[in-house]
Amino acid sequence: MIKLLETAIDEQRESVSRLVERYMRSERPFLVRSELWDEFRELAEAEGDGLGDSKLGRLLYNAQEGAHDGKTLVLAVRYQIARWAYLWIDAATLEAREIDVSQYLQFKERLVGVDQPHALELDIEPFMRGFPRLQETRSIGRGVEFLNRRLSSQLFFELGKGDRKLLEFLKAHTVGKRQLMINGEIQGVQELRAAIRTANELLERLPGQTPWSEVERELGSMGFEPGWGDTAARVQETLQLLSDILEAPAPGVLEQFLARIPMIFSMAILSPHGYFGQENVLGRPDTGGQVVYILDQVRALEAEMRNRLSEQGINIEPRIYIITRLIPESDGTLCHQRIEQVKGCKSAKILRVPFRDQHGEVIPQWISRFEIWPHLDRFADEVQHELLTELGTRPDLIVGNYSDGNLVATLLADRLGGVTQCNIAHALEKTKYLYSDLYWRDNDEQYHFSCQFTADLIAMNAADFIITSTYQEIAGTSYSVGQYEAYESFPMPGLYRVVQGIDAFDPKFNIVSPGADADIYFPYNQKEWRRTDLHEEIGALIFGGEREDARGHFADPDKPILFTMARLDRIKNITGLVEWYAESERLQKAVNLLVVAGSVNEEHSGDREEQEQIRTMHSLMHENGLDDKMRWLGVRLNKEITGELYRCVADHRGAFVQPALFEAFGLTVVEAMASGLPTFATRYGGPLEIVQNGVSGFHIDPNHGDQAAELMAEFFERCARDPDHWNAISDGAVARVQARYTWKLYAERMMTLSRIYGFWRHVTDLERAETRRYLEMFYKLQYKPLAEAMA
Numbered sequence: 001m002i003k004l005l006e007t008a009i010d011e012q013r014e015s016v017s018r019l020v021e022r023y024m025r026s027e028r029p030f031l032v033r034s035e036l037w038d039e040f041r042e043l044a045e046a047e048g049d050g051l052g053d054s055k056l057g058r059l060l061y062n063a064q065e066g067a068h069d070g071k072t073l074v075l076a077v078r079y080q081i082a083r084w085a086y087l088w089i090d091a092a093t094l095e096a097r098e099i100d101v102s103q104y105l106q107f108k109e110r111l112v113g114v115d116q117p118h119a120l121e122l123d124i125e126p127f128m129r130g131f132p133r134l135q136e137t138r139s140i141g142r143g144v145e146f147l148n149r150r151l152s153s154q155l156f157f158e159l160g161k162g163d164r165k166l167l168e169f170l171k172a173h174t175v176g177k178r179q180l181m182i183n184g185e186i187q188g189v190q191e192l193r194a195a196i197r198t199a200n201e202l203l204e205r206l207p208g209q210t211p212w213s214e215v216e217r218e219l220g221s222m223g224f225e226p227g228w229g230d231t232a233a234r235v236q237e238t239l240q241l242l243s244d245i246l247e248a249p250a251p252g253v254l255e256q257f258l259a260r261i262p263m264i265f266s267m268a269i270l271s272p273h274g275y276f277g278q279e280n281v282l283g284r285p286d287t288g289g290q291v292v293y294i295l296d297q298v299r300a301l302e303a304e305m306r307n308r309l310s311e312q313g314i315n316i317e318p319r320i321y322i323i324t325r326l327i328p329e330s331d332g333t334l335c336h337q338r339i340e341q342v343k344g345c346k347s348a349k350i351l352r353v354p355f356r357d358q359h360g361e362v363i364p365q366w367i368s369r370f371e372i373w374p375h376l377d378r379f380a381d382e383v384q385h386e387l388l389t390e391l392g393t394r395p396d397l398i399v400g401n402y403s404d405g406n407l408v409a410t411l412l413a414d415r416l417g418g419v420t421q422c423n424i425a426h427a428l429e430k431t432k433y434l435y436s437d438l439y440w441r442d443n444d445e446q447y448h449f450s451c452q453f454t455a456d457l458i459a460m461n462a463a464d465f466i467i468t469s470t471y472q473e474i475a476g477t478s479y480s481v482g483q484y485e486a487y488e489s490f491p492m493p494g495l496y497r498v499v500q501g502i503d504a505f506d507p508k509f510n511i512v513s514p515g516a517d518a519d520i521y522f523p524y525n526q527k528e529w530r531r532t533d534l535h536e537e538i539g540a541l542i543f544g545g546e547r548e549d550a551r552g553h554f555a556d557p558d559k560p561i562l563f564t565m566a567r568l569d570r571i572k573n574i575t576g577l578v579e580w581y582a583e584s585e586r587l588q589k590a591v592n593l594l595v596v597a598g599s600v601n602e603e604h605s606g607d608r609e610e611q612e613q614i615r616t617m618h619s620l621m622h623e624n625g626l627d628d629k630m631r632w633l634g635v636r637l638n639k640e641i642t643g644e645l646y647r648c649v650a651d652h653r654g655a656f657v658q659p660a661l662f663e664a665f666g667l668t669v670v671e672a673m674a675s676g677l678p679t680f681a682t683r684y685g686g687p688l689e690i691v692q693n694g695v696s697g698f699h700i701d702p703n704h705g706d707q708a709a710e711l712m713a714e715f716f717e718r719c720a721r722d723p724d725h726w727n728a729i730s731d732g733a734v735a736r737v738q739a740r741y742t743w744k745l746y747a748e749r750m751m752t753l754s755r756i757y758g759f760w761r762h763v764t765d766l767e768r769a770e771t772r773r774y775l776e777m778f779y780k781l782q783y784k785p786l787a788e789a790m791a
Helices: 002-011 013-024 033-047 055-062 101-111 143-156 161-171 189-204 216-222 232-247 251-260 289-311 373-391 402-415 440-447 449-462 471-475 532-543 574-582 585-590 608-623 639-651 667-674 705-721 723-740 743-763 769-790
Strands: 030-032 063-068 072-080 083-090 096-099 121-123 266-270 319-326 339-341 349-354 397-401 420-424 465-468 490-492 496-500 509-511 561-566 592-597 630-633 655-658 679-682 698-700
Touching (some): 002 055, 002 083, 013 033, 063 101, 096 101, 143 161, 143 743, 189 216, 289 319, 289 397, 289 667, 319 373, 465 471, 465 743, 561 639, 561 667, 574 592, 574 608, 655 705
Parallel strands (some): 397 420
Antiparallel strands (some): 030 063, 072 083, 083 096
16 A cells, blocks of 8 residues: 555655645544545546546545544555555655554544553454464355365364364263263274264165164164264264265365254353343333344244254253343333243243342343443353253353343353353444544443443454354445454554454354344235234324324325334434435425334433434424324334234335444344335445345435435335336345345354354364453453443
């Protein structure tokens, strides 16, 4: 990048000088990507001479951020996805040089009044030296494929080493006091090879459907215990996979074999914040898509665990505990109950553990997700006790959700002696708020980003593997930074400086997209499955008159419905959508607007941000006369009604819109598309990958609401002229979800990943013991004092 900049200065010195002057005129010391690029485009249009296509233009297109002090300009240039360079330019002389990330962060810190050249620096990079690392951006999020290729070639081609490690791994599997896979009859690799050949001779003489019970004694005498399969054919297949690995290991065969090993019998899934329950919780503060995600995830995982155990001849009921917070003052929910059975599951349960104050007393009321940090260390200890009491042993896999759940999962995995740990972010707050790192002190009283970002760094690096819903959650796009990538380096002025916080090329990252519950969210034209018993209730919700939890009505009920549903907070941008609608006569003429979000009554909300949004909604409806074109429902709907509501909107040839400023994944987008609703969704975050623009829906830019409104109006006008256009987008939406976003696909992949990472952790140094010791120090010296200061 420095060569490109130096060439641009040599070839277009006057243009570069004028551009730097333009940047220096900004009263703000920091310039975001759009500001850098807009200034350059204005200059290019004024000067002509191909400046827009010049080397300078190429460099500025990749610049994500700039900062200046009136004398010096520094640029953060993302020349490829997840690859950065930092450039320093003297405004007077145009002298330029490349600086390292620490120098760049230190420059930014000085601009906010913190001059601390010897700040504490967090740098994970030294612990990654010699560790397998992806090289190609297209491979990001496919970590397990890379590990299998890389590590199998290393492990198995060191003569005898890989074979012995694999044998030791197979011998390690037990359930209760029962040995699985291999017993003491097999002591070495050659004995294992011979036993496989002898077992094959026996199995080839038997009908394929011969149950394990009829061959257990003979195979046991050869050294094989339960776990190979439920029938003779299945046992033979599994043994053949093992034989192929011992003969000439291939990554694909290794994955197939490991996917069959019975090693996941129990799981703990952590989700401490919000109101976690199955009824009457959605829409409450901090309670939304994550709850739906986890409940659907657990149903799919239990079914997949049971199926895999059965196929391998293990008659054991899988056990899953969703661990969350017990809230005595549960406000009409069941969050005060210690144990709750998960509906649709045979054995999965919600286990609730209370928060306690410094005197050990149970805290009775709900606490915002931004305020819970002082309670998590003690919570982890109590969870450990409760979980061991319930299971009788440690779980085989721990899964964290969101920042708080991931931190507790980290503590729990460590305190239980190194259980395999998976993290799922759902959303990382750092990317939601501009300069949340630089100005963390200004926001810390309300959001406590110091605790949250510190917890994120610890949990990300401690996890054995991380599940994301989309590629861009990790590494963004060619023009935008990924959520995890944003944690690579950043300043926390006066606290510490992150030089290398996480690496997007780390093979712990894997993309496993969730789905929609197919029993609830299915196409509107599958008439035999429709919940017609709910139509009267839904009709009253959509087309009814005045009620305490609603505002507005449809004067013309025959118009199509533009529908949105989300929490009523700033990032979801529901008030932004209402503003777009209010300012577009064309869109008002084409559709009615149906909003399901938050509460209509400010006094019914205890969340400051939601209260502000409620006031804004009322103001927009009043000032723009929307009460006969828009219906706002402040209701919490169960899944059955929600699913049928999507389909009822489809019956009216409507569409769904998700206008968020940023959306980590977009579960409502998947639900709407699965129901056959054409969908307009934000281009910032997961929906950019879910929706195929113009095929299964449309991308909108929430920063350009006027353009989004025009796009939606144009769609409905075209559908009025050509009904087949609506049908085409609807069919495309259904096809997209069925091909890519189902819970069955999710559960299959999740179970395979947990086994593969468990295997490599067992046979290599993937445990990252040195990293964990470093993170433990960071936890005790940084996180705990921050959390205790909150208390």
